[in-house]
Amino acid sequence: MKKSLLAILVAVVLVLAGCVNTKSDVSDKANDKTDSKTDQSDVVMELLGMSTGEADMNIVRDQLIKNGFQVKLNIQPDYGSFTAQKDAGNYDLALSSWTTVTGNPDYAVRSLFKSDGDNSIMSDEEIDKLIDQASTETADQYTDTYNQLEQRLVFDKAYIAPLYNSFKAQGVNKEVLNVDTVRLAKSRAIAWESIDFVDTAKRATDPLIVQQAIGTLTSLDPIKGNDGSINTLNTNMYVRLVNLTDDDVVVSDGSLSINHAIAEGNQDYYFLLRDDINFAAITDGKAVDSGERVGADDVVFSLNRAKDKDSVPDHRTYSLHESMQEIEVVTDLSELEVKQSGSDVTVKEALENGLESKITELVEDKTAADNATGKYQVVKITTVNPFPQVLNYLAHQSAGIVSKKQVESINTYDVASFDVNKDIPYGDQNTVTEGDKYNNTLYASGPYILSHKNDYEAVFLKNPAYMPGTENEAKISNVTVRFIQDADSSLAALRNGEIHLFNGVPETKYDLVENESKLFLQKSDSNAVTYLLFNTKNREVSNSEDLRKAVLYSINQDEVLNYYQGNKKKAVSTVSPLVDTGNELVSDAAKVQEFLDAYKSTK
Amino acid sequence: MISQKKHALKVSREYTQANFAWILSTIVTMILLWNSFSFKEGNIKTSVFYVFLIYAVFTSFQLFLTWKMKRDLLKYGEIQTTTRKLGYIQLFSIATANIFTAAFAFNLIKKKKxxxxxxxxxxxxxxxxxxxxxxxxxxxxxxxxxxxxxxxxxxxxxxxxxxxxxxxxxxxxxxxxxxxxxxxxxxxxxxxxxxxxxxxxxxxxxxxxxxxxxxxxxxxxxxxxxxxxxxxxxxxxxxxxxxxxxxxxxxxxxxDYDMAVENNYGALLQKPSLEYPFGTDDFGRDLFSRIIFGARISLLVGFASTLIPVVIGGFLGALAGYYSKRADNIIMRLLDILYAVPGILLAIAIIAAFGANTLNLILALSVGAIPTYARTMRANVLMVSNYEFVESARALGSSDFSIIFKQIVPNSLAPMIVKATLTIGGAVIATSSLSFLGLGVEPHIPEWGNILKIGSTYLESHSYLAIIPGLAIIGLVLSFNFLGDGLRDALDPRMD
Structure with a gap:
């Protein structure tokens, strides 16, 4: 009985087996991918990345394998070990990312791809020439130049293989914060002064609680750092000559200047200064008005030290400001009678635009300035070459205005013989960390000042003398920055109300924030581009253009977008989010094969 | 007379098994019932609900069988043949993959096992x-x-x-x-x-x-x-x-291994279905295939990283136990130093130094476990070497080597086997933990810790991605522990 049952079973299975598609049946029909995979190629690519980029690495690995490469992964746990591996040259492809925080295309290419760039590993005369040419051009002219640059960089030479352009996403607790007052800008760091509570009565009593991943602050001196640990903090602590709007237009709104103008020739830049900002200091745990005004001499001092490589030890931002030749205070009113660039009005008229009392006198001494009676201060910046994008660099946090008097009184050491164990520079994080070394000497020109910090949080207080009575005056008196490293923990903190604002919601978690009734998800474009950087030394990929192109055309950006559920955009280079060049990278298995064959034949 | 029958109920292995079977079967049935309701939409998932119904039928029948066995035992002192015949019906529960009732049914139908x-x-x-x-x-x-x-x-x-x-x-x-x-x-x-x-x-x-x-x-x-x-x-x-x-x-x-490692962007994060019994992960890989292939690495690393310290530790322990004083002191103190280093830290250090791959993983997990096996073996050898058969072997002029490995070691193996079974579970967990931390095998390779790592980021939206590998790890570790317990009961002479 049992045996007959089994016989039937076997028969059924055999019948079923007839209807079953096997793998080779299927691949015969589709007749590509699986074939190229079975002929195991001996081209091995070593892909270097950080564990945070594991998903991207897996996508690239999969695409390369499907196109006949072999892939070796080199995954490093943190940025330090990643850079160590990169410096040692242990890679063919390095998963890299870049965010253009100044919002101008020059910054997006200069330090990465120019022969003498801070972060450049390549040297190509043609590319150097195009970068320099584009920097002197205005927005309508440079599109074509950047198009040529992309052609050369990506399609002709394949120095990089682009993956995607990210969005920026910010979760806001809308039960606590008034969502309309929370900005999400494409490039600039978030401005805290505009943020307000739903219940405005709480402004003085309750702190605004935000989050930041890194708790070790590089330096609170704006020129000594340019990274995620201080960008937002210094942006809110130091005012700048100009600001970026949410979509990267340079404006004077909410900055130290009332108006600014470019003189004919695109080499002279004029800034009309406000008279209603004083530096704040911390005394007995309270933010007080130091009585010292933020004036033209501070601007000249700040920008001169910003462009001078040797003004401080560990100067990390001078390359952004090298285009400036001279910064001076204008006292002669007749100097403003030059034409504004590309228009018929004079610089003076441009600067006076919207003023209640016109400019009657320009003063040297900042205490003598009184805008109500027509006494103003004007700063003029001259660039080495015509370079309109200098304004973007002036909007960067590293161009924040510090107090000449205070910084000079703290930085008394000799730069050449600076001893990190003995000398305490202005902005050292130890001076604001709770403990024996606490000695807060910060002078903040911005809406907030850092009172103290520990490993868990940093506390900021409102600058009482920052544009009081205007719309730019900070609304909330206290800001607490929690240091939460992990994005998932930060999201949890946002959801349980521990923090009010979370900048950097992961792509795969958008729906979680959107589905939570008390949260609001703000989304905007960003300038962050992720790409694969080819090694330029001692590797097969460094010598063979064909091999690099084979990798380039293996990259399928549609699949990447799919993985991120459409929450990424296509990119061709780091310029893509800033300039629409019309280029697109289309994956092409036939081209890959062609280039691979070409590479193999030369070997 | 009555107390005798009560005793029969108490000692009946089949009755205990019947209880064991219906309790576990009920738990599974309840889980199915819970899953057949979709709480968000407030309706019933029919396919799961049907499976629940089938399970419920067999569970009720199991309950009935248990009740009948109890009655038999209390009334006649033994299980009646008719009750045993009913077990044939319960055999059909095998079609529902209910291992608890099926195994019980096989037990019930045969009187003398x-x-x-x-x-x-x-x-x-x-x-x-x-x-x-x-x-x-x-x-x-x-x-x-x-x-x-x-x-x-x-x-x-x-x-x-x-x-x-x-x-x-x-x-x-x-x-x-x-x-x-x-x-x-x-x-x-x-x-x-x-x-x-x-x-x-x-x-x-x-x-x-x-x-x-x-x-x-x-x-x-x-x-x-x-x-x-x-x-x-x-x-x-x-x-x-x-x-x-x-x-x-x-x-x-x-x-097909490719289904477990190749990304398929057309089927990202699919819910469990017939085509993808456990759903797919965020790269569109079939979780079912990944779990199956993941078992291979977990078992391989588990066995290998237990076998190596058993052999090395056992060898050193046997020497230390047999040659007392100097050799003993040197070997054991050196091992004590190794013992003082936390095992998982040692493993992390080894992997950080030599890179993450399966072989290094096995070595890293093995080294830390050597001292405990050496200690177990030494204690046994110390005891066994005093027995008469060892003395007689010595009197017959056997060499030290043959005494240790022919007489003493075979008689000291039982505790080692038990200990090994119990620690394989630990090794499986350690493998998965290291992968979870990104220190195990490469992230695309199907390994339970790797799968769990991906699942943990989707815990809220696609919880099955974390629950299934979690259950697999729990199941395997629990199985090793249960088997180890059983082996201890069987091999330990004091339990007789």
């Missing part, structure tokens, strides 16, 4: 599960090239196994087996190449009974396996381990 019968039953059950699990691949767009011949072979083996089950049930007695079973027994041992180690156990057991004329040896063998098979959790643990092991072997031919 030899270890061979139990082996044969579990052998068939294992094979059936392998076939059932592998046949899920039929719902995929395509199967691997070797799928059909492999499935055919597995099915032929199952036919053979079922025949053997019937023969064993009929002809094998507690004390002896008919000698014509020698050839089938050898065949069974050969078929154990599919990874179904119950084949091997049955084959060896039959050969022991056929070849051995020494009754005491047979009785010893019987009692040992009796103790293990009597222990429901131990045999269940053994079943699960052997099932996974066998799946790891068979999956080479029945599963």
């Amino acid at each position: 030899t270890p061979e019968y139990v082996f044969a039953v579990y052998m068939v059950l294992t094979q059936l599960f392998i076939l059932a699990i592998s046949s899920f691949n039929l719902f995929k767009p395509y199967v691997t090239d070797s799928f059909i011949p492999a499935m055919g072979a597995l099915m032929l083996i199952m036919v053979f196994q079922i025949i053997m089950l019937v023969l064993v049930a009929k002809y094998v007695q507690a004390g002896a087996a008919p000698s014509w079973m020698l050839i089938p027994a050898i065949l069974l041992i050969i078929t154990s190449l599919t990874g179904n180690l119950f084949n091997l156990l049955l084959g060896v057991s039959l050969i022991v009974k056929i070849r051995s004329h020494d009754q005491s040896r047979i009785i010893k063998w019987n009692t040992m396996w009796d103790k293990i098979t009597r222990n429901s959790t131990a045999i269940l643990g053994m079943f699960f381990i052997i099932l996974l092991f066998s799946l790891s072997v068979c999956s080479v031919y029945t599963f």
Whole structure:
């Protein structure tokens, strides 16, 4: 009985087996991918990345394998070990990312791809020439130049293989914060002064609680750092000559200047200064008005030290400001009678635009300035070459205005013989960390000042003398920055109300924030581009253009977008989010094969 | 008279098993019921609900059987033949993959159970599960090239196994087996190449009974396996381990590895369905295939990283225990230094230094475990070397080497085996933990810790991505622990 049952079973299975598609049946029909995979190629690519980029690495690995490469992964746990591996040259492809925080295309290419760039590993005369040419051009002219640059960089030479352009996403607790007052800008760091509570009565009593991943602050001196640990903090602590709007237009709104103008020739830049900002200091745990005004001499001092490589030890931002030749205070009113660039009005008229009392006198001494009676201060910046994008660099946090008097009184050491164990520079994080070394000497020109910090949080207080009575005056008196490293923990903190604002919601978690009734998800474009950087030394990929192109055309950006559920955009280079060049990278298995064959034949 | 019958109820192994079966079966049924309601939309998922209904039927029947057995035992002092016959009906629960009731049913229908019968039953059950699990691949767009011949072979083996089950049930007695079973027994041992180690156990057991004329040896063998098979959790643990092991072997031919590692952007984060029984992960890889292939690494690393310290630690421990004082002191103090370093930290350090791959993982986990095995072995050797048979061996002029490895070590092995089984579970967890931390195997390779890592980021939206690998790890570790417990009961002479 049992045996007959089994016989039937076997028969059924055999019948079923007839209807079953096997793998080779299927691949015969589709007749590509699986074939190229079975002929195991001996081209091995070593892909270097950080564990945070594991998903991207897996996508690239999969695409390369499907196109006949072999892939070796080199995954490093943190940025330090990643850079160590990169410096040692242990890679063919390095998963890299870049965010253009100044919002101008020059910054997006200069330090990465120019022969003498801070972060450049390549040297190509043609590319150097195009970068320099584009920097002197205005927005309508440079599109074509950047198009040529992309052609050369990506399609002709394949120095990089682009993956995607990210969005920026910010979760806001809308039960606590008034969502309309929370900005999400494409490039600039978030401005805290505009943020307000739903219940405005709480402004003085309750702190605004935000989050930041890194708790070790590089330096609170704006020129000594340019990274995620201080960008937002210094942006809110130091005012700048100009600001970026949410979509990267340079404006004077909410900055130290009332108006600014470019003189004919695109080499002279004029800034009309406000008279209603004083530096704040911390005394007995309270933010007080130091009585010292933020004036033209501070601007000249700040920008001169910003462009001078040797003004401080560990100067990390001078390359952004090298285009400036001279910064001076204008006292002669007749100097403003030059034409504004590309228009018929004079610089003076441009600067006076919207003023209640016109400019009657320009003063040297900042205490003598009184805008109500027509006494103003004007700063003029001259660039080495015509370079309109200098304004973007002036909007960067590293161009924040510090107090000449205070910084000079703290930085008394000799730069050449600076001893990190003995000398305490202005902005050292130890001076604001709770403990024996606490000695807060910060002078903040911005809406907030850092009172103290520990490993868990940093506390900021409102600058009482920052544009009081205007719309730019900070609304909330206290800001607490929690240091939460992990994005998932930060999201949890946002959801349980521990923090009010979370900048950097992961792509795969958008729906979680959107589905939570008390949260609001703000989304905007960003300038962050992720790409694969080819090694330029001692590797097969460094010598063979064909091999690099084979990798380039293996990259399928549609699949990447799919993985991120459409929450990424296509990119061709780091310029893509800033300039629409019309280029697109289309994956092409036939081209890959062609280039691979070409590479193999030369070997 | 009444108390005697109450005693019968108390000592009845079948009644205990019946209770065990219905309780576990009820739990599974309840889980199914819970899952058949979709709480968000407030409706019933029909397919899950039907499965629940079927399970509910068999669970109720199991409850009925348990009640009937209790009545029999209280009334007659033994289970009636009619009740045993009802067990044949419960055999059908095997079609629902309810291992608890099915195993119980096999137990119930046979009154006098030899270890061979139990082996044969579990052998068939294992094979059936392998076939059932592998046949899920039929719902995929395509199967691997070797799928059909492999499935055919597995099915032929199952036919053979079922025949053997019937023969064993009929002809094998507690004390002896008919000698014509020698050839089938050898065949069974050969078929154990599919990874179904119950084949091997049955084959060896039959050969022991056929070849051995020494009754005491047979009785010893019987009692040992009796103790293990009597222990429901131990045999269940053994079943699960052997099932996974066998799946790891068979999956080479029945599963397509590409489905587990190749990204498929057309099927990202799919909910469980027939095509993807456990759904797909964020790269569109079939979680079912990944779990199956992941078992291979977990088992390999688990076994290897236990075997290496057993051999090395056992060797050092035996030397230390036999040559007392100086050699003992040197070996054990050196091992104490190793013992002082936390095992998982040592593993992390080794992997950070030499890179993450399976071989390094095994070495990293092995090194830290050597001292504990050396200590266990040394303690046993110290005890055993005082026995008379050791002295007589010495008196006969055997060399130290032959005394240690021929006389002492074989008699000190039992605690080592038990300890090893119990620590394999720990090794499986350590493997997964290291992968979870990004220190194990490469992230795309299917390994349970890796799968769990991806799942943990989707815990809220696609919880099955974390629950399933979690359950797999829990299941395997629990199985090793249960088996270890059973082995301890069986091998420890003090438990007699």
